Amino acid sequence: MDFWLADWSASHVGGNIDAWNLTEANANYTQGNLSQPMDVPDTTGYYITGYTGLSVGAIVLTAAAVAAAILTSLRGARVMHDRMVHNIVRAPLRFFDTTPTGRILNRMAGDQGSLDNNLPGNMELFLRSGLKIVSAIVAVAVITPYFLIGMIPIIVFYYFMQKIYRATARELKRINLMKESPVYSQLSQSFGGLSTIRAYRAEERFTKQMMERLNDSFVPLLYSMGAEGWMGVRLVCAGAVIIFVAGLSSVVAGLHGLVSPAWVGLAISYAIRMQVQMFSVVSAFAKVEANMTSVERVENYSRVPGEIYERISGNTIPPEEWPASGTVQLESVSARYDQTLDPVLTMVTANIRAGEKVGICGRTGSGKSSLTLTLFRMIDMFEGVISIDGVDISRVPLTLLRSRLSIIPQDPVLFSGTIRFNLDPEEDSDDDELWRALEIAQLKDVVTDLPSKLDEMVTEGGENFSVGQRQLFCLARAFVRKSRILIMDEATASVDMETDAILQDVIKVAFGDRTVITVAHRIATILNSDRILVLDQGKLVENDSPDNLLKKPDGLFTAMVKANK
Numbered sequence: 214m215d216f217w218l219a220d221w222s223a224s225h226v227g228g229n230i231d232a233w234n235l236t237e238a239n240a241n242y243t244q245g246n247l248s249q250p251m252d253v254p255d256t257t258g259y260y261i262t263g264y265t266g267l268s269v270g271a272i273v274l275t276a277a278a279v280a281a282a283i284l285t286s287l288r289g290a291r292v293m294h295d296r297m298v299h300n301i302v303r304a305p306l307r308f309f310d311t312t313p314t315g316r317i318l319n320r321m322a323g324d325q326g327s328l329d330n331n332l333p334g335n336m337e338l339f340l341r342s343g344l345k346i347v348s349a350i351v352a353v354a355v356i357t358p359y360f361l362i363g364m365i366p367i368i369v370f371y372y373f374m375q376k377i378y379r380a381t382a383r384e385l386k387r388i389n390l391m392k393e394s395p396v397y398s399q400l401s402q403s404f405g406g407l408s409t410i411r412a413y414r415a416e417e418r419f420t421k422q423m424m425e426r427l428n429d430s431f432v433p434l435l436y437s438m439g440a441e442g443w444m445g446v447r448l449v450c451a452g453a454v455i456i457f458v459a460g461l462s463s464v465v466a467g468l469h470g471l472v473s474p475a476w477v478g479l480a481i482s483y484a485i486r487m488q489v490q491m492f493s494v495v496s497a498f499a500k501v502e503a504n505m506t507s508v509e510r511v512e513n514y515s516r517v518p519g520e521i522y523e524r525i526s527g528n529t530i531p532p533e534e535w536p537a538s539g540t541v542q543l544e545s546v547s548a549r550y551d552q553t554l555d556p557v558l559t560m561v562t563a564n565i566r567a568g569e570k571v572g573i574c575g576r577t578g579s580g581k582s583s584l585t586l587t588l589f590r591m592i593d594m595f596e597g598v599i600s601i602d603g604v605d606i607s608r609v610p611l612t613l614l615r616s617r618l619s620i621i622p623q624d625p626v627l628f629s630g631t632i633r634f635n636l637d638p639e640e641d642s643d644d645d646e647l648w649r650a651l652e653i654a655q656l657k658d659v660v661t662d663l664p665s666k667l668d669e670m671v672t673e674g675g676e677n678f679s680v681g682q683r684q685l686f687c688l689a690r691a692f693v694r695k696s697r698i699l700i701m702d703e704a705t706a707s708v709d710m711e712t713d714a715i716l717q718d719v720i721k722v723a724f725g726d727r728t729v730i731t732v733a734h735r736i737a738t739i740l741n742s743d744r745i746l747v748l749d750q751g752k753l754v755e756n757d758s759p760d761n762l763l764k765k766p767d768g769l770f771t772a773m774v775k776a777n778k
């Protein structure tokens with residue numbers, strides 16, 4: 214378009230060679246040297262039509278380019294986000310044990326935020342400015358090729374400046390992202406432990422820590438601004454030299470009659486614009502590169518090896534009613550939390566019959582919870598076989614295996630939603646069944662007293678119920694699921710002794726024909742079990758009925774019962 218305008222103005226001021234000849238010829242006619250004036254064709258319509266066409270073309274192309282840039286980058290960010298979330302929710306337990314929550318939140322919020330907000334704009338600016346510079350250099354070089362000679366040292370200068378600046382900006386961005394993780398960690402820890410912080414009057418200490426971490430995370434940003442200023446000053450000076458070189462070479466070319474004044478003006482205006490574009494292109498490129506750190510970090514989380522839920526070759530697909538009876542067989546089972554860690558279970562062998570009520574006890578850290586986790590294939594079972602109703606669970610697809618067992622873990626989990634949703638998320642049961650489950654879990658009166666009964670909302674994490682009540686809701690949920698095998702890992706630890714005793718009796722009746730494995734700290738909870746497994750440092754040291762175990766005066770179970778009295 215600029216070329217068109219220059220050509221148009223040159224055709225009127227005489228820069229264009231034909232027009233120049235016509236102007237001279239007509240002057241001769243006026244002075245009487247020619248008998249007739251030469252005909253000057255009216256080119257206004259031609260130029261206006263061309264200019265309109267070019268303008269419309271530029272508008273369409275710019276709109277298409279902007280739309281393409283926005284849509285592709287949004288799509289890219291969405292694809293990367295979905296892949297990361299998909300992978301993280303499938304990551305094994307070990308990943309969450311070894312990765313601070315703040316780091317995960319930072320990737321999900323900070324890095325993803327860079328992909329959503331910063332990268333598209335900077336990428337678009339870099340491409341636009343880069344193309345403008347290329348077109349400006351080509352344009353000025355066409356008008357006056359001497360310009361290229363002057364540009365060589367300036368380009369070398371730019372090359373070294375951007376190299377220093379980019380390396381600095383990249384590292385500062387990396388440090389900035391690293392420094393943000395403690396802020397997210399502090400935030401999630403503070404919210405998680407709000408009541409403890411207040412109870413210990415530690416608000417001030419935590420606020421101070423938060424401020425310090427925030428300050429720390431802002432320092433790299435300040436350095437980034439400083440680096441940008443450093444580069445800006447140098448690029449603006451170099452830009453002034455570009456203008457000088459372009460101006461000088463085109464004026465010299467104009468004075469020698471090689472180009473018309475219109476073209477000289479065009480070359481200088483391009484050179485002036487180039488100064489701004491040069492700064493934009495270096496700054497945008499450095500930001501694109503720095504934001505690519507976020508792309509790399511998000512991509513890393515998209516590659517965390519996840520648990521395999523789907524059916525894979527060699528899998529066994531058990532029948533629909535599996536496990537029909539609920540026998541559990543452990544043969545020389547050894548397990549660990551990671552290949553680099555020591556085993557937490559060593560050669561555990563036990564047979565649990567269908568419908569049996571089994572209690573597991575042992576000292577803290579003896580491996581009780583780990584044993585329950587092996588049934589769900591949550592930890593690495595590197596030796597032995599666990600069979601449920603004769604089916605080797607290592608061959609059953611994970612989703613299927615986990616859907617056929619029920620567990621009430623140490624930390625009861627309730628979801629935001631109604632009580633109905635929490636009891637029966639898949640909406641398989643009717644209200645009568647839900648009320649029956651609540652009755653068994655000793656919660657009927659509590660829910661009856663609520664204004665909306667089953668439709669009462671449970672707040673985030675079940676905060677509007679006590680920990681004991683949350684455990685009872687989890688118990689009711691397990692009743693609703695009707696699994697043949699129920700595992701309770703200290704599921705009644707936060708319930709008072711009296712309610713616990715009632716529950717154990719109710720469970721015996723309600724789960725009469727089902728297998729119940731109960732891990733308990735309180736020996737009283739499991740004293741009425743059919744059988745007791747006693748673990749010590751990951752080994753199964755006792756395995757018999759409570760009565761038989763109590764007959765061993767130096768047995769571990771006897772010692773624990775005595776200690777609990």
Ligand SMILES: Nc1ncnc2c1ncn2[C@@H]1O[C@H](COP(=O)(O)OP(=O)(O)OP(=O)(O)O)[C@@H](O)[C@H]1O
Pocket residue numbers: 310550554557575576577578579580581582583584
């Ligand atoms: N997430 C984990 N990562 C690595 N090691 C773990 C992890 N959880 C537990 N362990 C280790 O495994 C061993 C058995 O722990 P486990 O939680 O199974 O014991 P427990 O008998 O259930 O203890 P408690 O009665 O305190 O719940 C312990 O040595 C413990 O340090």
